Amino acid sequence: MRRFLTGVLCALAAATVAALAAAAISPSGAAPQFVAAAVPSPAPSAPGPPDQRSLPAGTPAPLPDPRVTPAALAGQLARLRASTDRYASPRAAVRDGFLPAPTCVELPGSGGVGYQYVRPAHVADGVVDALRPEALVYVPTAQGRRLGAVAYLATDRDQDLATDGDRPTLFGRAFDGPTPGRDAMPVHYHLHVWAYTQNPVGIFAPFNPRVSCTVRY
Structure with missing residues (x-):
């Protein structure tokens, strides 16, 4: 179980890096450790905004569903915030069973994740539920870590x-994905919502x- 959990924690960090790079990339202050697997590339899709581009490894992701109107999306995001507002502090997340990954993830030239x-x-229940994200993302600020995304x-x-x-x-x-796994974490899909x-x-x-990731508290 410990090996599986370590794989999950590392895989989420690796997935965000693999989303924009097909080579080894270092989290801030760490040696290179996350590598996107070399696989045959599919036919390129038409360029779009950065959050709609296909991954360098895996199958291209479809564009957003046009049936989800801006008003509907706003309502869905409001419900998400209502269900995760209580995790404004990392301490609240840890009390509720969320485990912190050891590194802050950043890709020079593209920005950071946190x-x-x-x-x-x-992760283990195999259920994709908009109100029960598998992970919370905290961004570094001068005042400490602040909830920025889910x-x-x-799998x-x-x-x-x-x-x-x-x-x-x-x-x-x-x-996004499929993305190569790491250690005990299998090939998987992932989605960040800021x-x-x-x-x-x-x-x-x-x-x-x-x-x-260079913010100093």
């Missing part, structure tokens, strides 16, 4: 990077150019 806190029970994680059933028939969708947005911090490149983009 610190990801994973709830193993939500993250969802789903790829066939463990094949070339297929995506089981790709989940939330908020009218298909998950519900608490504005992201100029898109609410569903994996990185936020306004987030930096």
Whole structure:
């Protein structure tokens, strides 16, 4: 179980890095440790905003569902915030079973993610629920870590990077992936939602150019 949980914590950090890079990338202040697997690339899709681009490894993600109107999305995000507001403090998240990943994730030139806190029970249940994210993302600020986003994680059933028939969708947005796993973590899909911090490149983009791991408390 300990090995599985370690794999989950590392995989979420690795997934955000693999989303924009196909080579080894270092989290802030750490040696290179996250590598996107080399797999045959699918035919390129038409360019779009950064939060709609396909991953360098895996199958291209569809564009957002046009049936989810801006008003509907706003309502869904309001419900998400209502269910996660209580985690404004990392201490509250830890009390509720979220475990902090050891590193702050940042990709020079693209921005940062921050610190990801994973709830193993939500990962293990195999359920994709908009109101029960698998992880909470805290961004560094001069006043300490502040809730900036939530993250969802789903295992790829066939463990094949070339297929995506089981790709989940939330908020009218298909998950990114499939993304190579790490250690005990299998091939998986993931989705970041910047519900608490504005992201100029898109609410569903994996990185936020306004987030930096170099902030000193």
